[in-house]
Amino acid sequence: MAGSSPEMSDSSIDPVLAARVEAIRALADHQSERVMVIGPDLTVIYANRAAWPAGESAVTPSKPAKCYEAMLHRQDPCGACPATEVFASGEVKSVACSTGGAGHACGMSQAYPLKASDGRTDSVLVLFRDPRDPDADAPAVQDGPWPVSDEPPGAGLGELVGRGPAMRKLFDTITLVANSQATVLLQGESGTGKELVARTIHRLSPRREKPLVVVECSSLPETLLESELFGHVKGAFTGAVTTRRGLFEEADGGTIFLDEIADTALTFQAKLLRVLQEGEIKPVGSSRSVKVDVRVVSATNKNLFDLVKAKQFREDLYYRLAVLPIFMPPLRHRAEDIPLLIDRFVAQASRRHNRPCKPVTQEAAEALAAHDWPGNVRELLNLVERVVVTAKGDRLTLEDFFGPAAASPDSQDLRTLVRDVAAQAERTKIVEALAQAAGNRVKAAKLLKISRASLYNKLRAYGLADA
Numbered sequence: 517m518a519g520s521s522p523e524m525s526d527s528s529i530d531p532v533l534a535a536r537v538e539a540i541r542a543l544a545d546h547q548s549e550r551v552m553v554i555g556p557d558l559t560v561i562y563a564n565r566a567a568w569p570a571g572e573s574a575v576t577p578s579k580p581a582k583c584y585e586a587m588l589h590r591q592d593p594c595g596a597c598p599a600t601e602v603f604a605s606g607e608v609k610s611v612a613c614s615t616g617g618a619g620h621a622c623g624m625s626q627a628y629p630l631k632a633s634d635g636r637t638d639s640v641l642v643l644f645r646d647p648r649d650p651d652a653d654a655p656a657v658q659d660g661p662w663p664v665s666d667e668p669p670g671a672g673l674g675e676l677v678g679r680g681p682a683m684r685k686l687f688d689t690i691t692l693v694a695n696s697q698a699t700v701l702l703q704g705e706s707g708t709g710k711e712l713v714a715r716t717i718h719r720l721s722p723r724r725e726k727p728l729v730v731v732e733c734s735s736l737p738e739t740l741l742e743s744e745l746f747g748h749v750k751g752a753f754t755g756a757v758t759t760r761r762g763l764f765e766e767a768d769g770g771t772i773f774l775d776e777i778a779d780t781a782l783t784f785q786a787k788l789l790r791v792l793q794e795g796e797i798k799p800v801g802s803s804r805s806v807k808v809d810v811r812v813v814s815a816t817n818k819n820l821f822d823l824v825k826a827k828q829f830r831e832d833l834y835y836r837l838a839v840l841p842i843f844m845p846p847l848r849h850r851a852e853d854i855p856l857l858i859d860r861f862v863a864q865a866s867r868r869h870n871r872p873c874k875p876v877t878q879e880a881a882e883a884l885a886a887h888d889w890p891g892n893v894r895e896l897l898n899l900v901e902r903v904v905v906t907a908k909g910d911r912l913t914l915e916d917f918f919g920p921a922a923a924s925p926d927s928q929d930l931r932t933l934v935r936d937v938a939a940q941a942e943r944t945k946i947v948e949a950l951a952q953a954a955g956n957r958v959k960a961a962k963l964l965k966i967s968r969a970s971l972y973n974k975l976r977a978y979g980l981a982d983a
């Protein structure tokens with residue numbers, strides 16, 4: 517065993533936490549990045565080989581050691597350890613140890629709370645700045661090649677817009693996880709921005725010069741998904757007329773984004789688990805394994821842990837994928853971000869459709885902020901885009917968004933009206949996409965940038981299932 521983890525065999529350890537630490541161990545044991553997990557009393561639960569001071573081996577201490585004893589040979593803790601703030605707040609923090617690891621302190625640069633099954637922060641995952649690295653004092657996350665933003669600074673991260681507490685917390689988490697190699701699981705309702713977050717993680721990560729490969733897992737039958745991801749050799753199955761590299765190989769050195777991971781079959785999950793455990797893929801029909809260095813980010817709009825409990829998703833794979841889980845807040849829980857999103861989307865759509873960028877009236881902005889947006893940011897985006905194209909006046913009014921009925925004094929309940937209008941805009945987009953794709957639903961889902969499962973749900977909801 518490369519790291520120290522005497523307590524992990526302790527049966528009193530929470531099983532969710534134990535599984536998470538196991539998954540961290542599997543990923544971090546052989547990495548050169550320094551990784552450690554500590555308990556609330558600063559006891560070392562796990563430390564990989566690289567975390568130990570140069571020249572010292574990872575010895576399993578006879579009794580649980582405190583991080584300052586084990587790493588720095590100190591008798592006392594290092595004054596105000598930044599990790600203690602993470603235990604207190606339970607929030608993700610980019611922390612900076614004041615002495616930067618120059619002999620007296622450990623030089624931790626990031627700390628991530630690991631929650632037990634009851635939601636308590638039971639331990640903290642710590643990543644370090646490497647004092648031997650010439651860029652050690654540079655910010656952990658460099659600016660990516662972002663497009664020029666329409667908003668003032670502080671209104672987002674890359675293409676992600678938001679400045680309310682939920683999004684600020686999300687941005688902290690993203691910047692933190694971007695710099696590590698660990699797998700990330702994004703969970704949240706459809707349209708909340710999971711794919712955009714995956715892209716942001718990739719663009720902020722040291723892998724940004726290498727490919728980001730996006731795979732819509734629900735759009736392919738199991739056998740095809742396997743050959744798409746792992747490749748196949750000539751003659752492996754009917755139709756395999758040539759040998760083909762899989763998407764894991766295409767993503768080598770970069771990131772693979774597995775969307776709708778919950779919709780994969782159990783047999784496929786077993787194969788994916790093997791890839792994550794061994795860091796190598798076996799093309800269909802081949803007996804030869806190929807080493808790949810790919811960071812896996814996956815997403816689902818289902819509750820994956822419920823599927824684990826229902827035995828529809830492998831528990832061991834869940835813990836492998838969810839080393840760093842991220843929950844996307846639905847738009848109705850962050851109404852404070854809606855005006856910013858509207859500004860961004862009006863500016864983008866006006867540029868795209870070559871229209872003047874018009875302001876939104878106060879009345880319309882209030883109605884938009886009051887809606888509960890079941891389709892989340894995607895629904896808002898579609899509505900704004902339609903209005904930018906169709907509005908005639910020099911401002912975007914309540915009537916432009918919600919039709920003449922909204923402007924009349926005895927209009928129906930505004931929430932219902934907004935819902936109806938937003939649904940209408942979405943329905944029209946779906947009908948147009950289906951027409952453009954000549955009825956092919958996989959292509960239509962691609963055009964709409966939604967998953968096939970999500971398209972099927974919407975077709976049913978809008979009475980278009982037979983379209």
Ligand SMILES: Nc1ncnc2c1ncn2[C@@H]1O[C@H](COP(=O)(O)OP(=O)(O)OP(=O)(O)O)[C@@H](O)[C@H]1O
Binds near residue numbers: 705707708712713857
């Ligand atoms: N915070 C945000 N700021 C700006 N644009 C956003 C934000 N969140 C989402 N979007 C935009 O909304 C649309 C939907 O986002 P995305 O496809 O990432 O959602 P998703 O959660 O992956 O959806 P699904 O589960 O249906 O695949 C995209 O056009 C995306 O660019």
